[in-house]
Amino acid sequence: MPSTAQILDWLTIAKPYIIMGLVVAVWPLVSGYIVLMERKVMADMQVRLGPMRVGPHGLLQPIADALKLLIKEDIIPARVDKWVFWFAPVIPVLTALTAFAVLPFSQRYFVAELNVGVIFILAMTSIGVLGIMLGGWASNSSYPLLGALRSTAQLVSYEVAMGFAVVAAVMVAGSLDMVNIVKHQQASGVWFIFYQPIGFFIYLVAAMAETNRAPFDMPEAESELVAGFMTEYSGFRWALYFLAEYSNIFVVCSIATTLFFGGWLRPFPNVAWLNFLDWAPAVMLVGVGAGCLYLAGKQLSAANKIGMGVLGAAIIAVGLAFGVPMVIDYVSGPFWFLFKVAVMIYMFMWARFTFPRYRYDQLMQLGWKWMIPLGMANLLVTGVLILVKMQYWSAK
Amino acid sequence: MIPVSWYLILSAVLFVLGVAGFLIKRNVITVFMSIELMLNAVNLSFVAFGYMLGDYNAHIFVFFVMVVAAAEAAVGLAIIMLMYHNRKSLNVDDIELLKF
Amino acid sequence: MDQFFFYMFSAVILVMALLCVTAKNAVHSAIFLIGTLLGVAGLYLHLGAEFLAGVQVILYVGGIMVLFLFVIMLVNIDQTLKEAIFSGQWKLGLIGVALLGVELVWFVAKGTGLPEKPETHAAAPAAAQLGNVQQVGDVLFQSYLLPFEIASILLLVAMVGAVVMAKKRI
Numbered sequence: 193m194p195s196t197a198q199i200l201d202w203l204t205i206a207k208p209y210i211i212m213g214l215v216v217a218v219w220p221l222v223s224g225y226i227v228l229m230e231r232k233v234m235a236d237m238q239v240r241l242g243p244m245r246v247g248p249h250g251l252l253q254p255i256a257d258a259l260k261l262l263i264k265e266d267i268i269p270a271r272v273d274k275w276v277f278w279f280a281p282v283i284p285v286l287t288a289l290t291a292f293a294v295l296p297f298s299q300r301y302f303v304a305e306l307n308v309g310v311i312f313i314l315a316m317t318s319i320g321v322l323g324i325m326l327g328g329w330a331s332n333s334s335y336p337l338l339g340a341l342r343s344t345a346q347l348v349s350y351e352v353a354m355g356f357a358v359v360a361a362v363m364v365a366g367s368l369d370m371v372n373i374v375k376h377q378q379a380s381g382v383w384f385i386f387y388q389p390i391g392f393f394i395y396l397v398a399a400m401a402e403t404n405r406a407p408f409d410m411p412e413a414e415s416e417l418v419a420g421f422m423t424e425y426s427g428f429r430w431a432l433y434f435l436a437e438y439s440n441i442f443v444v445c446s447i448a449t450t451l452f453f454g455g456w457l458r459p460f461p462n463v464a465w466l467n468f469l470d471w472a473p474a475v476m477l478v479g480v481g482a483g484c485l486y487l488a489g490k491q492l493s494a495a496n497k498i499g500m501g502v503l504g505a506a507i508i509a510v511g512l513a514f515g516v517p518m519v520i521d522y523v524s525g526p527f528w529f530l531f532k533v534a535v536m537i538y539m540f541m542w543a544r545f546t547f548p549r550y551r552y553d554q555l556m557q558l559g560w561k562w563m564i565p566l567g568m569a570n571l572l573v574t575g576v577l578i579l580v581k582m583q584y585w586s587a588k
Numbered sequence: 589m590i591p592v593s594w595y596l597i598l599s600a601v602l603f604v605l606g607v608a609g610f611l612i613k614r615n616v617i618t619v620f621m622s623i624e625l626m627l628n629a630v631n632l633s634f635v636a637f638g639y640m641l642g643d644y645n646a647h648i649f650v651f652f653v654m655v656v657a658a659a660e661a662a663v664g665l666a667i668i669m670l671m672y673h674n675r676k677s678l679n680v681d682d683i684e685l686l687k688f
Numbered sequence: 689m690d691q692f693f694f695y696m697f698s699a700v701i702l703v704m705a706l707l708c709v710t711a712k713n714a715v716h717s718a719i720f721l722i723g724t725l726l727g728v729a730g731l732y733l734h735l736g737a738e739f740l741a742g743v744q745v746i747l748y749v750g751g752i753m754v755l756f757l758f759v760i761m762l763v764n765i766d767q768t769l770k771e772a773i774f775s776g777q778w779k780l781g782l783i784g785v786a787l788l789g790v791e792l793v794w795f796v797a798k799g800t801g802l803p804e805k806p807e808t809h810a811a812a813p814a815a816a817q818l819g820n821v822q823q824v825g826d827v828l829f830q831s832y833l834l835p836f837e838i839a840s841i842l843l844l845v846a847m848v849g850a851v852v853m854a855k856k857r858i
Contacts, residue, residue, distance in 0.1 A: 307738065315750065321750065325761075340761070510716075600768050602705055605709055617763075618708075624721065648831075670853055
């Protein structure tokens, strides 16, 4: 019988692998539910109900969608460049999931702590461009090629602006290590968004462009380019592109959370009289569970009633478990991280359903004539302020 | 522990491949890519030497080589675009105005 | 473990580079070149140059190779696909390559060998404390500040030059 210490040792060694396995296994499902969330948010903003048929309140819709995509015929058009066509959708998924490796879900839960974490993520996102480009080219058709060219120009342009915004935040933190950046925010007691409001704004715009989201969804502008670089793709490969898109959204939102919103820290981590916020996860989950139970009563069919009721009960149980003082320490980090990321993703959707699509030349103008100069100016001002502060402190 | 000389041999082979591509390829874009191969071979040996000597100056050299490679790619590809527009060809054998 | 990664990355680099030189299609060449570049980035990681590995991927794969692919897609490569891969002077070229190869082999055979163990270990503790990025930054902004500024001007010149050449009407 191995001792407790031994088991703990094994757990420490196995932790990165467990987290990796969890992310790869669970993420496709989660991204399916982000799609559902998007459809529900869209429906809410357009004053309708959204998907309601599959499961209670359409909660099983992602599974139905995934099944449909998996059993669809996998069409490979004639005269495509076969192996590039096969391989292209894999690239963005691979890179996006690799970027997950350095996201600090909490002080304890991350796969790797790199001293070049931010550079690693930027590198991975920059490889992801290739998937779009090669997919569009390999399709051997006009619309995908146009979509790919537009997309590449857009991604490469906005990568510069994004880099400037990220570098400004990194300068404030004084570290490229994702975990350290959050620790710096904990030490200074201020989220970096208050030091870097302009940087965050640039990052947000650039991130929306980087992930091909409306109002910058130029590469797949349905009304102009059919479906952009994905036109010739169908079934599973098309699903891979979508998985990559939502993974990228999660990654950029996680970077924003880490750089600007204090990562896994709860709001006001250093203020003692706000310690009751530690209970917020439990309260929120119990509230959501109670909402589910309330909705269960309103369901029409018996199956839906039971399903909704079981879901509500499960959420309440998890919420109550989160209330146990010993557990709080372990779960509050991931909870706050995922909560902040979810809010950021909601902002992305909000923007998508609020702003009309930019025209291509307007997009380029915005990127090169506004965002990049603004990013440079922000960087310069940040640098000067840091220098002044350093001088001041050393003089004292 | 890998001896540094292995890295140097690898870099030499990579360099020779780059030179071969540069000299024998017909498409001017792939000729240009071969230059990148050669630059990478040299960078690799720089980093290997830096590792051997424990010296970060090597990293700076590689960094500058990359900067120059970026500048070179921008200008070179612009030249290739112009060439294509003027002569409708990417064949290095067709570019012979200076040949006598 | 060390050896395994070295062999793996070297195999990737060499196979990809060979395929890059011999591929008929320019896009395939570019893809193989990307493979080579990623392999080199892996070796950089192996040699303790994390920052350079990141820059290699961002700059080469995310910047230069995307530019290459962009240009390949803008020009019509169907016509080049019908031509032979190798240029008219390929025999002469191969002779040159063979000479270079012989020279390098001669050097390798003649060489007295390098110290097997890297001498980093005297300096390594200090380096490990600071981390790679800080070290590179210190050297770059203290000893090499002027070259850094010149490099930025070089990039500016290249940018202006590329725009002037590529744009028909400015």
